[in-house]
Amino acid sequence: MTKEKIVELVNRKKDIFTDLSDRIWDHPETGLEEIYSSEAILEVLKKEGFETETGLAGIGTAFKGTWGSGHPVIGFLGEYDALAGMSQRSMSIEQIPEKEGCPGHGCGHNLLGAGALSAAVALKDYIGENGRTGTVVYFGCPAEETASCKTPMSRDGVFDELDIAITWHPADNSRVVTETCLTDAMMVFRFKGKSSHASAAPHLGRSALDAAELFNVGIQFLREHIPDGCRIQYAYLDVGGQAPNVVQNSASLYYDYRALNNDMARELMPRIVRVAEGAAHMTETEVEWEVTSAMSDYVPNLTLARIMGEAMEELGPVGFSKEANDFADKMTETIPETDKRNSAVNLKAYLGNEEGSRRAELHIQDMPLPYSENVSREMASTDVGDVSYVVPTVQCKACTETFGTQLHSWQAVSQGKSAIAHEGMIYAAKVMALTAAKVVDDPGITEKIKEEHSVNAPYYDCPLPEGIVPKVVR
Ligand SMILES: [Zn+2]
Ligand SMILES: [Zn+2]
CATH class of the missing domain: 3.40.630.10 (Zn peptidases)
Structure with missing residues:
Protein backbone atom coordinates (compact mmCIF):
# COMPACT_ATOMS: atom_id res chain seq x y z
CA MET A 1 0.00 0.00 0.00
CA CYS A 181 -1.69 32.41 -13.95
CA LEU A 182 -0.18 35.68 -15.23
CA THR A 183 3.29 36.45 -16.54
CA ASP A 184 5.15 39.05 -14.52
CA ALA A 185 8.19 41.19 -15.25
CA MET A 186 9.99 43.87 -13.27
CA MET A 187 11.83 46.84 -14.70
CA VAL A 188 13.78 49.71 -13.20
CA PHE A 189 13.57 53.18 -14.77
CA ARG A 190 16.18 55.71 -13.69
CA PHE A 191 15.65 59.38 -14.66
CA LYS A 192 18.55 61.83 -14.61
CA GLY A 193 18.07 65.62 -14.65
CA LYS A 194 19.98 68.70 -13.51
CA SER A 195 19.69 70.25 -10.08
CA SER A 196 19.35 73.97 -9.48
CA HIS A 197 17.95 76.45 -6.93
CA ALA A 198 14.21 75.80 -7.12
CA SER A 199 13.33 79.47 -6.58
CA ALA A 200 16.30 81.58 -7.71
CA ALA A 201 17.00 79.60 -10.91
CA PRO A 202 14.33 76.98 -11.62
CA HIS A 203 14.80 77.60 -15.35
CA LEU A 204 18.32 76.16 -15.07
CA GLY A 205 17.09 72.89 -13.54
CA ARG A 206 15.62 69.82 -15.24
CA SER A 207 13.57 67.76 -12.81
CA ALA A 208 13.96 63.99 -12.84
CA LEU A 209 11.16 63.86 -10.28
CA ASP A 210 8.81 65.65 -12.71
CA ALA A 211 9.75 63.06 -15.33
CA ALA A 212 8.96 60.17 -12.98
CA GLU A 213 5.60 61.70 -12.06
CA LEU A 214 4.68 62.34 -15.70
CA PHE A 215 5.71 58.77 -16.53
CA ASN A 216 3.31 57.44 -13.88
CA VAL A 217 0.51 59.72 -15.11
CA GLY A 218 1.13 58.54 -18.66
CA ILE A 219 0.80 54.94 -17.47
CA GLN A 220 -2.62 55.72 -15.92
CA PHE A 221 -3.78 56.78 -19.42
CA LEU A 222 -2.12 53.76 -21.05
CA ARG A 223 -4.14 51.42 -18.80
CA GLU A 224 -7.32 52.03 -20.81
CA HIS A 225 -5.66 50.77 -23.99
CA ILE A 226 -4.05 47.53 -22.85
CA PRO A 227 -5.65 44.06 -23.01
CA ASP A 228 -7.87 42.88 -20.15
CA GLY A 229 -5.89 40.89 -17.63
CA CYS A 230 -2.77 43.04 -17.88
CA ARG A 231 -1.61 44.74 -14.71
CA ILE A 232 0.89 47.58 -14.26
CA GLN A 233 2.10 48.69 -10.83
CA TYR A 234 5.00 50.74 -9.57
CA ALA A 235 6.98 51.83 -6.55
CA TYR A 236 9.46 54.68 -6.08
CA LEU A 237 13.04 53.57 -5.46
CA ASP A 238 14.41 57.12 -5.41
CA VAL A 239 12.55 60.44 -5.25
CA GLY A 240 15.67 62.61 -5.51
CA GLY A 241 16.61 64.49 -2.36
CA GLN A 242 14.62 65.57 0.67
CA ALA A 243 14.87 69.30 -0.06
CA PRO A 244 11.89 70.93 -1.80
CA ASN A 245 14.00 74.00 -2.64
CA VAL A 246 16.16 71.93 -5.00
CA VAL A 247 15.19 70.79 -8.48
CA GLN A 248 15.67 67.00 -8.15
CA ASN A 249 18.26 65.61 -10.50
CA SER A 250 17.47 61.92 -9.95
CA ALA A 251 14.39 59.73 -9.56
CA SER A 252 13.91 55.98 -10.03
CA LEU A 253 10.88 53.77 -10.36
CA TYR A 254 10.46 50.04 -9.98
CA TYR A 255 7.81 48.80 -12.43
CA ASP A 256 5.96 45.50 -12.28
CA TYR A 257 3.80 44.50 -15.23
CA ARG A 258 1.77 41.36 -15.88
CA ALA A 259 0.00 39.85 -18.86
CA LEU A 260 -1.89 36.71 -19.86
CA ASN A 261 1.08 35.19 -21.70
CA ASN A 262 4.63 35.93 -22.78
CA ASP A 263 3.60 37.22 -26.24
CA MET A 264 1.25 39.76 -24.69
CA ALA A 265 3.95 40.79 -22.20
CA ARG A 266 6.41 41.29 -25.08
CA GLU A 267 3.95 43.66 -26.80
CA LEU A 268 3.24 45.58 -23.61
CA MET A 269 6.84 46.23 -22.60
CA PRO A 270 7.87 48.66 -25.39
CA ARG A 271 4.64 50.62 -24.84
CA ILE A 272 5.62 51.19 -21.20
CA VAL A 273 9.12 52.17 -22.30
CA ARG A 274 7.72 54.69 -24.82
CA VAL A 275 5.75 56.43 -22.06
CA ALA A 276 8.94 56.69 -19.98
CA GLU A 277 10.86 58.09 -22.96
CA GLY A 278 8.02 60.55 -23.61
CA ALA A 279 8.20 61.77 -20.02
CA ALA A 280 11.96 62.22 -20.33
CA HIS A 281 11.46 64.11 -23.62
CA MET A 282 8.91 66.47 -22.07
CA THR A 283 11.12 67.30 -19.12
CA GLU A 284 14.43 67.41 -21.01
CA THR A 285 15.83 64.71 -18.76
CA GLU A 286 17.30 61.33 -19.60
CA VAL A 287 16.00 57.88 -18.80
CA GLU A 288 17.72 54.51 -18.60
CA TRP A 289 15.84 51.28 -18.08
CA GLU A 290 16.53 47.59 -17.51
CA VAL A 291 14.56 44.39 -17.06
CA THR A 292 15.53 42.91 -13.70
CA SER A 293 13.32 39.82 -13.51
CA ALA A 294 10.57 38.02 -15.43
CA MET A 295 8.23 35.06 -15.05
CA SER A 296 6.13 33.11 -17.51
ZN1 LIG B 1 4.92 32.65 -2.15
ZN1 LIG C 1 4.48 35.86 -2.02
Whole structure:
Protein backbone atom coordinates (compact mmCIF):
# COMPACT_ATOMS: atom_id res chain seq x y z
CA MET A 1 0.00 0.00 0.00
CA THR A 2 1.88 3.01 -1.31
CA LYS A 3 -0.22 5.53 0.61
CA GLU A 4 0.36 3.90 4.01
CA LYS A 5 4.08 3.60 3.30
CA ILE A 6 4.43 7.28 2.31
CA VAL A 7 2.43 8.44 5.34
CA GLU A 8 4.69 6.38 7.58
CA LEU A 9 7.88 7.65 5.91
CA VAL A 10 6.87 11.32 6.14
CA ASN A 11 5.69 10.95 9.75
CA ARG A 12 8.89 9.17 10.75
CA LYS A 13 11.05 12.25 10.06
CA LYS A 14 8.52 15.06 10.41
CA ASP A 15 10.23 16.70 13.40
CA ILE A 16 13.37 17.34 11.30
CA PHE A 17 11.32 19.40 8.84
CA THR A 18 9.08 21.30 11.26
CA ASP A 19 12.26 22.24 13.12
CA LEU A 20 13.94 23.30 9.84
CA SER A 21 10.91 25.39 8.87
CA ASP A 22 10.87 27.09 12.29
CA ARG A 23 14.57 27.90 12.08
CA ILE A 24 14.11 29.48 8.63
CA TRP A 25 11.16 31.48 10.06
CA ASP A 26 13.45 32.63 12.90
CA HIS A 27 16.08 33.84 10.37
CA PRO A 28 14.01 35.65 7.73
CA GLU A 29 16.17 36.66 4.74
CA THR A 30 15.06 38.49 1.61
CA GLY A 31 15.80 37.36 -1.94
CA LEU A 32 19.42 36.53 -2.88
CA GLU A 33 20.46 37.02 0.74
CA GLU A 34 19.18 33.64 1.99
CA ILE A 35 22.53 32.51 3.44
CA TYR A 36 21.27 30.95 6.69
CA SER A 37 18.22 29.39 5.03
CA SER A 38 20.07 27.79 2.12
CA GLU A 39 22.79 26.43 4.43
CA ALA A 40 20.19 25.00 6.82
CA ILE A 41 18.53 23.10 3.96
CA LEU A 42 21.88 21.97 2.51
CA GLU A 43 22.85 20.56 5.90
CA VAL A 44 19.73 18.35 5.99
CA LEU A 45 20.29 17.26 2.37
CA LYS A 46 23.84 16.16 3.19
CA LYS A 47 22.73 14.30 6.34
CA GLU A 48 20.14 12.47 4.25
CA GLY A 49 22.82 11.33 1.78
CA PHE A 50 22.12 13.73 -1.12
CA GLU A 51 25.04 14.95 -3.28
CA THR A 52 24.90 18.72 -3.22
CA GLU A 53 25.90 21.43 -5.67
CA THR A 54 25.69 25.19 -5.05
CA GLY A 55 25.78 28.33 -7.17
CA LEU A 56 23.38 27.06 -9.87
CA ALA A 57 22.97 29.43 -12.84
CA GLY A 58 25.60 31.64 -11.22
CA ILE A 59 23.27 32.46 -8.28
CA GLY A 60 24.93 32.20 -4.86
CA THR A 61 21.93 30.89 -2.91
CA ALA A 62 20.63 28.51 -5.63
CA PHE A 63 21.53 24.86 -5.08
CA LYS A 64 20.48 21.27 -5.56
CA GLY A 65 20.78 17.92 -3.85
CA THR A 66 20.68 14.68 -5.87
CA TRP A 67 20.09 11.10 -4.72
CA GLY A 68 19.63 7.85 -6.65
CA SER A 69 20.08 6.91 -10.29
CA GLY A 70 18.10 6.25 -13.44
CA HIS A 71 14.60 7.33 -14.45
CA PRO A 72 12.23 8.78 -13.52
CA VAL A 73 14.17 11.86 -12.47
CA ILE A 74 11.86 13.72 -10.09
CA GLY A 75 12.55 17.28 -8.95
CA PHE A 76 11.11 19.05 -5.90
CA LEU A 77 11.21 22.85 -5.94
CA GLY A 78 11.86 24.65 -2.66
CA GLU A 79 11.74 28.37 -1.78
CA TYR A 80 12.96 30.08 1.39
CA ASP A 81 12.96 33.87 0.86
CA ALA A 82 11.15 36.27 3.20
CA LEU A 83 9.50 39.65 2.56
CA ALA A 84 11.07 42.99 3.48
CA GLY A 85 9.53 44.86 6.41
CA MET A 86 7.12 42.06 7.40
CA SER A 87 8.57 41.19 10.79
CA GLN A 88 5.84 39.93 13.14
CA ARG A 89 5.79 38.18 16.50
CA SER A 90 5.05 34.47 16.22
CA MET A 91 1.59 33.21 17.29
CA SER A 92 0.47 36.72 18.20
CA ILE A 93 -3.12 37.81 17.61
CA GLU A 94 -1.97 41.44 17.46
CA GLN A 95 0.19 43.11 14.86
CA ILE A 96 3.51 43.52 16.72
CA PRO A 97 6.84 43.38 14.87
CA GLU A 98 9.34 40.87 16.22
CA LYS A 99 12.14 43.19 15.03
CA GLU A 100 11.01 46.58 13.72
CA GLY A 101 11.80 47.08 10.01
CA CYS A 102 13.11 43.54 9.52
CA PRO A 103 11.87 40.92 7.03
CA GLY A 104 9.26 38.28 7.84
CA HIS A 105 7.87 35.11 6.27
CA GLY A 106 4.63 36.57 4.91
CA CYS A 107 4.32 34.05 2.07
CA GLY A 108 5.13 30.93 4.09
CA HIS A 109 8.30 30.12 2.15
CA ASN A 110 9.86 28.71 5.35
CA LEU A 111 7.18 26.00 5.05
CA LEU A 112 7.51 25.76 1.28
CA GLY A 113 11.24 24.97 1.36
CA ALA A 114 11.07 22.56 4.31
CA GLY A 115 7.88 20.83 3.08
CA ALA A 116 9.31 20.19 -0.39
CA LEU A 117 12.45 18.77 1.26
CA SER A 118 10.34 16.51 3.47
CA ALA A 119 8.70 15.13 0.29
CA ALA A 120 12.08 14.64 -1.43
CA VAL A 121 13.46 12.72 1.57
CA ALA A 122 10.32 10.55 1.84
CA LEU A 123 10.56 9.67 -1.86
CA LYS A 124 14.26 8.82 -1.45
CA ASP A 125 13.38 6.53 1.47
CA TYR A 126 10.51 4.99 -0.53
CA ILE A 127 12.75 4.20 -3.50
CA GLY A 128 15.55 2.95 -1.24
CA GLU A 129 13.39 0.75 0.99
CA ASN A 130 11.28 -0.74 -1.80
CA GLY A 131 13.95 -1.59 -4.37
CA ARG A 132 12.60 0.92 -6.90
CA THR A 133 14.61 2.91 -9.46
CA GLY A 134 14.66 6.66 -9.76
CA THR A 135 16.54 9.87 -9.08
CA VAL A 136 15.37 12.48 -6.57
CA VAL A 137 16.56 16.06 -6.96
CA TYR A 138 15.75 18.89 -4.54
CA PHE A 139 16.22 22.37 -5.99
CA GLY A 140 16.82 25.36 -3.74
CA CYS A 141 15.25 28.23 -5.70
CA PRO A 142 16.04 31.68 -4.29
CA ALA A 143 14.26 35.02 -4.38
CA GLU A 144 10.82 33.98 -5.66
CA GLU A 145 9.38 37.27 -4.40
CA THR A 146 11.91 39.61 -5.96
CA ALA A 147 14.31 38.20 -8.54
CA SER A 148 12.26 35.12 -9.60
CA CYS A 149 15.32 32.90 -9.86
CA LYS A 150 13.55 29.88 -11.35
CA THR A 151 13.46 31.89 -14.59
CA PRO A 152 17.23 32.23 -15.11
CA MET A 153 17.57 28.67 -13.76
CA SER A 154 15.09 27.48 -16.45
CA ARG A 155 16.78 29.62 -19.12
CA ASP A 156 20.20 28.18 -18.24
CA GLY A 157 19.05 24.54 -18.39
CA VAL A 158 19.16 23.75 -14.65
CA PHE A 159 15.90 21.74 -14.80
CA ASP A 160 16.58 19.98 -18.13
CA GLU A 161 17.64 16.75 -16.40
CA LEU A 162 14.13 16.27 -14.92
CA ASP A 163 11.27 14.07 -16.09
CA ILE A 164 8.84 15.91 -13.80
CA ALA A 165 8.88 18.76 -11.26
CA ILE A 166 6.70 18.97 -8.14
CA THR A 167 6.03 21.85 -5.76
CA TRP A 168 3.39 23.44 -3.54
CA HIS A 169 2.41 26.68 -1.85
CA PRO A 170 1.00 27.42 1.62
CA ALA A 171 -2.63 28.65 1.53
CA ASP A 172 -5.87 28.72 3.50
CA ASN A 173 -7.16 25.60 1.74
CA SER A 174 -5.75 22.48 0.07
CA ARG A 175 -6.17 21.57 -3.57
CA VAL A 176 -4.33 20.65 -6.74
CA VAL A 177 -3.49 23.68 -8.91
CA THR A 178 -4.80 23.07 -12.43
CA GLU A 179 -5.15 26.66 -13.59
CA THR A 180 -2.69 28.97 -15.26
CA CYS A 181 -1.69 32.41 -13.95
CA LEU A 182 -0.18 35.68 -15.23
CA THR A 183 3.29 36.45 -16.54
CA ASP A 184 5.15 39.05 -14.52
CA ALA A 185 8.19 41.19 -15.25
CA MET A 186 9.99 43.87 -13.27
CA MET A 187 11.83 46.84 -14.70
CA VAL A 188 13.78 49.71 -13.20
CA PHE A 189 13.57 53.18 -14.77
CA ARG A 190 16.18 55.71 -13.69
CA PHE A 191 15.65 59.38 -14.66
CA LYS A 192 18.55 61.83 -14.61
CA GLY A 193 18.07 65.62 -14.65
CA LYS A 194 19.98 68.70 -13.51
CA SER A 195 19.69 70.25 -10.08
CA SER A 196 19.35 73.97 -9.48
CA HIS A 197 17.95 76.45 -6.93
CA ALA A 198 14.21 75.80 -7.12
CA SER A 199 13.33 79.47 -6.58
CA ALA A 200 16.30 81.58 -7.71
CA ALA A 201 17.00 79.60 -10.91
CA PRO A 202 14.33 76.98 -11.62
CA HIS A 203 14.80 77.60 -15.35
CA LEU A 204 18.32 76.16 -15.07
CA GLY A 205 17.09 72.89 -13.54
CA ARG A 206 15.62 69.82 -15.24
CA SER A 207 13.57 67.76 -12.81
CA ALA A 208 13.96 63.99 -12.84
CA LEU A 209 11.16 63.86 -10.28
CA ASP A 210 8.81 65.65 -12.71
CA ALA A 211 9.75 63.06 -15.33
CA ALA A 212 8.96 60.17 -12.98
CA GLU A 213 5.60 61.70 -12.06
CA LEU A 214 4.68 62.34 -15.70
CA PHE A 215 5.71 58.77 -16.53
CA ASN A 216 3.31 57.44 -13.88
CA VAL A 217 0.51 59.72 -15.11
CA GLY A 218 1.13 58.54 -18.66
CA ILE A 219 0.80 54.94 -17.47
CA GLN A 220 -2.62 55.72 -15.92
CA PHE A 221 -3.78 56.78 -19.42
CA LEU A 222 -2.12 53.76 -21.05
CA ARG A 223 -4.14 51.42 -18.80
CA GLU A 224 -7.32 52.03 -20.81
CA HIS A 225 -5.66 50.77 -23.99
CA ILE A 226 -4.05 47.53 -22.85
CA PRO A 227 -5.65 44.06 -23.01
CA ASP A 228 -7.87 42.88 -20.15
CA GLY A 229 -5.89 40.89 -17.63
CA CYS A 230 -2.77 43.04 -17.88
CA ARG A 231 -1.61 44.74 -14.71
CA ILE A 232 0.89 47.58 -14.26
CA GLN A 233 2.10 48.69 -10.83
CA TYR A 234 5.00 50.74 -9.57
CA ALA A 235 6.98 51.83 -6.55
CA TYR A 236 9.46 54.68 -6.08
CA LEU A 237 13.04 53.57 -5.46
CA ASP A 238 14.41 57.12 -5.41
CA VAL A 239 12.55 60.44 -5.25
CA GLY A 240 15.67 62.61 -5.51
CA GLY A 241 16.61 64.49 -2.36
CA GLN A 242 14.62 65.57 0.67
CA ALA A 243 14.87 69.30 -0.06
CA PRO A 244 11.89 70.93 -1.80
CA ASN A 245 14.00 74.00 -2.64
CA VAL A 246 16.16 71.93 -5.00
CA VAL A 247 15.19 70.79 -8.48
CA GLN A 248 15.67 67.00 -8.15
CA ASN A 249 18.26 65.61 -10.50
CA SER A 250 17.47 61.92 -9.95
CA ALA A 251 14.39 59.73 -9.56
CA SER A 252 13.91 55.98 -10.03
CA LEU A 253 10.88 53.77 -10.36
CA TYR A 254 10.46 50.04 -9.98
CA TYR A 255 7.81 48.80 -12.43
CA ASP A 256 5.96 45.50 -12.28
CA TYR A 257 3.80 44.50 -15.23
CA ARG A 258 1.77 41.36 -15.88
CA ALA A 259 0.00 39.85 -18.86
CA LEU A 260 -1.89 36.71 -19.86
CA ASN A 261 1.08 35.19 -21.70
CA ASN A 262 4.63 35.93 -22.78
CA ASP A 263 3.60 37.22 -26.24
CA MET A 264 1.25 39.76 -24.69
CA ALA A 265 3.95 40.79 -22.20
CA ARG A 266 6.41 41.29 -25.08
CA GLU A 267 3.95 43.66 -26.80
CA LEU A 268 3.24 45.58 -23.61
CA MET A 269 6.84 46.23 -22.60
CA PRO A 270 7.87 48.66 -25.39
CA ARG A 271 4.64 50.62 -24.84
CA ILE A 272 5.62 51.19 -21.20
CA VAL A 273 9.12 52.17 -22.30
CA ARG A 274 7.72 54.69 -24.82
CA VAL A 275 5.75 56.43 -22.06
CA ALA A 276 8.94 56.69 -19.98
CA GLU A 277 10.86 58.09 -22.96
CA GLY A 278 8.02 60.55 -23.61
CA ALA A 279 8.20 61.77 -20.02
CA ALA A 280 11.96 62.22 -20.33
CA HIS A 281 11.46 64.11 -23.62
CA MET A 282 8.91 66.47 -22.07
CA THR A 283 11.12 67.30 -19.12
CA GLU A 284 14.43 67.41 -21.01
CA THR A 285 15.83 64.71 -18.76
CA GLU A 286 17.30 61.33 -19.60
CA VAL A 287 16.00 57.88 -18.80
CA GLU A 288 17.72 54.51 -18.60
CA TRP A 289 15.84 51.28 -18.08
CA GLU A 290 16.53 47.59 -17.51
CA VAL A 291 14.56 44.39 -17.06
CA THR A 292 15.53 42.91 -13.70
CA SER A 293 13.32 39.82 -13.51
CA ALA A 294 10.57 38.02 -15.43
CA MET A 295 8.23 35.06 -15.05
CA SER A 296 6.13 33.11 -17.51
CA ASP A 297 2.53 31.99 -17.09
CA TYR A 298 1.96 28.45 -15.78
CA VAL A 299 1.37 25.47 -18.10
CA PRO A 300 -0.50 22.80 -16.11
CA ASN A 301 0.17 19.16 -16.95
CA LEU A 302 -3.21 17.50 -16.43
CA THR A 303 -1.91 13.91 -16.66
CA LEU A 304 0.32 14.70 -13.70
CA ALA A 305 -2.29 16.87 -11.95
CA ARG A 306 -4.78 13.97 -12.01
CA ILE A 307 -2.20 11.77 -10.27
CA MET A 308 -1.81 14.43 -7.59
CA GLY A 309 -5.62 14.67 -7.39
CA GLU A 310 -5.78 10.91 -6.68
CA ALA A 311 -3.03 11.26 -4.08
CA MET A 312 -4.93 14.02 -2.28
CA GLU A 313 -8.18 12.08 -2.40
CA GLU A 314 -6.51 8.97 -0.97
CA LEU A 315 -4.94 10.99 1.83
CA GLY A 316 -8.26 12.66 2.69
CA PRO A 317 -8.42 15.40 5.32
CA VAL A 318 -5.32 16.90 6.95
CA GLY A 319 -6.67 15.86 10.39
CA PHE A 320 -5.81 19.09 12.18
CA SER A 321 -5.18 18.73 15.92
CA LYS A 322 -7.16 20.40 18.71
CA GLU A 323 -4.20 22.77 19.19
CA ALA A 324 -4.44 23.88 15.55
CA ASN A 325 -8.21 24.32 15.77
CA ASP A 326 -8.04 26.27 19.03
CA PHE A 327 -5.46 28.64 17.58
CA ALA A 328 -7.54 29.15 14.42
CA ASP A 329 -10.55 30.05 16.61
CA LYS A 330 -8.48 32.88 18.09
CA MET A 331 -6.75 33.95 14.86
CA THR A 332 -10.01 34.22 12.92
CA GLU A 333 -11.03 37.19 15.12
CA THR A 334 -8.09 39.19 13.73
CA ILE A 335 -8.86 38.62 10.05
CA PRO A 336 -10.78 41.47 8.38
CA GLU A 337 -14.26 40.60 7.04
CA THR A 338 -13.21 41.76 3.56
CA ASP A 339 -10.37 39.21 3.55
CA LYS A 340 -12.67 36.40 4.72
CA ARG A 341 -15.21 37.39 2.07
CA ASN A 342 -12.52 37.25 -0.59
CA SER A 343 -11.62 33.68 0.40
CA ALA A 344 -15.32 32.77 0.60
CA VAL A 345 -15.92 34.11 -2.94
CA ASN A 346 -13.09 31.89 -4.20
CA LEU A 347 -14.48 28.86 -2.36
CA LYS A 348 -17.96 29.48 -3.81
CA ALA A 349 -16.53 29.85 -7.31
CA TYR A 350 -14.77 26.51 -6.87
CA LEU A 351 -17.39 24.48 -4.99
CA GLY A 352 -20.68 26.16 -5.91
CA ASN A 353 -22.68 28.47 -3.67
CA GLU A 354 -24.13 26.04 -1.18
CA GLU A 355 -21.04 23.93 -0.43
CA GLY A 356 -18.76 26.98 -0.65
CA SER A 357 -20.88 28.91 1.88
CA ARG A 358 -20.93 25.93 4.22
CA ARG A 359 -17.16 25.49 4.11
CA ALA A 360 -16.50 29.23 4.44
CA GLU A 361 -17.98 29.02 7.98
CA LEU A 362 -15.09 26.77 9.07
CA HIS A 363 -12.03 28.37 10.63
CA ILE A 364 -9.76 25.68 9.17
CA GLN A 365 -10.25 23.93 5.84
CA ASP A 366 -9.38 20.43 7.02
CA MET A 367 -10.85 18.71 3.96
CA PRO A 368 -9.05 19.31 0.64
CA LEU A 369 -11.15 20.68 -2.20
CA PRO A 370 -12.08 18.05 -4.79
CA TYR A 371 -9.93 17.83 -7.90
CA SER A 372 -11.19 20.13 -10.66
CA GLU A 373 -10.02 21.20 -14.09
CA ASN A 374 -12.70 23.92 -14.36
CA VAL A 375 -10.82 26.58 -12.50
CA SER A 376 -10.37 30.09 -13.83
CA ARG A 377 -6.96 31.73 -14.18
CA GLU A 378 -5.30 32.90 -10.98
CA MET A 379 -4.48 36.62 -11.27
CA ALA A 380 -1.09 36.20 -9.61
CA SER A 381 2.29 35.00 -10.85
CA THR A 382 4.97 32.50 -9.91
CA ASP A 383 8.35 31.60 -11.34
CA VAL A 384 7.15 27.98 -11.26
CA GLY A 385 5.62 29.07 -14.58
CA ASP A 386 9.03 29.01 -16.26
CA VAL A 387 9.78 25.54 -14.92
CA SER A 388 6.42 24.36 -16.33
CA TYR A 389 7.55 25.41 -19.83
CA VAL A 390 10.70 23.29 -19.73
CA VAL A 391 9.51 20.22 -17.78
CA PRO A 392 6.09 18.73 -16.89
CA THR A 393 5.20 20.35 -13.57
CA VAL A 394 2.56 19.83 -10.91
CA GLN A 395 1.73 21.84 -7.80
CA CYS A 396 -0.76 21.93 -4.99
CA LYS A 397 -1.81 24.31 -2.27
CA ALA A 398 -2.01 23.05 1.28
CA CYS A 399 -3.87 24.57 4.20
CA THR A 400 -1.35 26.10 6.60
CA GLU A 401 -3.42 29.08 7.74
CA THR A 402 -6.72 30.07 9.30
CA PHE A 403 -9.39 30.52 6.63
CA GLY A 404 -9.36 34.03 5.16
CA THR A 405 -5.68 34.68 5.91
CA GLN A 406 -4.17 36.53 2.97
CA LEU A 407 -0.60 35.91 1.85
CA HIS A 408 1.75 38.85 2.57
CA SER A 409 -0.29 39.86 5.66
CA TRP A 410 0.95 40.04 9.27
CA GLN A 411 -1.47 37.24 10.14
CA ALA A 412 0.33 34.97 7.65
CA VAL A 413 3.66 35.68 9.35
CA SER A 414 2.18 35.17 12.81
CA GLN A 415 0.91 31.68 11.93
CA GLY A 416 4.15 30.48 10.27
CA LYS A 417 5.30 28.39 13.25
CA SER A 418 1.85 27.36 14.49
CA ALA A 419 0.40 23.84 14.64
CA ILE A 420 -1.74 24.70 11.59
CA ALA A 421 1.42 25.55 9.62
CA HIS A 422 3.31 22.44 10.76
CA GLU A 423 0.43 20.05 10.16
CA GLY A 424 -0.43 21.60 6.77
CA MET A 425 3.21 21.44 5.68
CA ILE A 426 3.50 17.76 6.58
CA TYR A 427 0.27 17.13 4.70
CA ALA A 428 1.73 18.87 1.62
CA ALA A 429 4.83 16.67 1.90
CA LYS A 430 2.62 13.56 1.90
CA VAL A 431 0.67 14.76 -1.17
CA MET A 432 3.87 15.50 -3.11
CA ALA A 433 5.69 12.33 -2.06
CA LEU A 434 2.68 10.13 -2.85
CA THR A 435 2.29 11.80 -6.26
CA ALA A 436 5.96 11.08 -6.98
CA ALA A 437 5.74 7.50 -5.68
CA LYS A 438 2.80 6.86 -8.04
CA VAL A 439 4.99 8.01 -10.94
CA VAL A 440 7.88 5.81 -9.76
CA ASP A 441 5.53 2.79 -9.47
CA ASP A 442 4.06 3.18 -12.98
CA PRO A 443 6.80 2.74 -15.62
CA GLY A 444 4.63 3.87 -18.55
CA ILE A 445 3.20 7.03 -17.00
CA THR A 446 6.28 9.24 -17.46
CA GLU A 447 6.00 8.94 -21.24
CA LYS A 448 2.31 9.92 -21.14
CA ILE A 449 3.13 12.93 -18.96
CA LYS A 450 5.90 13.99 -21.34
CA GLU A 451 3.69 13.46 -24.37
CA GLU A 452 1.11 15.89 -22.98
CA HIS A 453 3.89 18.37 -22.24
CA SER A 454 5.29 18.17 -25.76
CA VAL A 455 1.84 19.03 -27.16
CA ASN A 456 0.66 21.64 -24.63
CA ALA A 457 3.74 23.57 -23.54
CA PRO A 458 4.58 26.30 -26.06
CA TYR A 459 8.18 26.74 -27.16
CA TYR A 460 10.07 28.29 -24.24
CA ASP A 461 11.23 31.72 -25.28
CA CYS A 462 12.51 32.87 -21.90
CA PRO A 463 11.10 36.30 -20.97
CA LEU A 464 14.34 37.17 -19.18
CA PRO A 465 16.90 38.24 -21.78
CA GLU A 466 20.10 36.21 -22.10
CA GLY A 467 22.89 37.33 -19.77
CA ILE A 468 20.73 39.07 -17.18
CA VAL A 469 21.63 37.75 -13.76
CA PRO A 470 19.32 38.29 -10.79
CA LYS A 471 20.29 41.07 -8.41
CA VAL A 472 18.92 42.87 -5.39
CA VAL A 473 17.14 46.04 -6.59
CA ARG A 474 17.42 49.06 -4.32
ZN1 LIG B 1 4.48 35.86 -2.02
ZN1 LIG C 1 4.92 32.65 -2.15
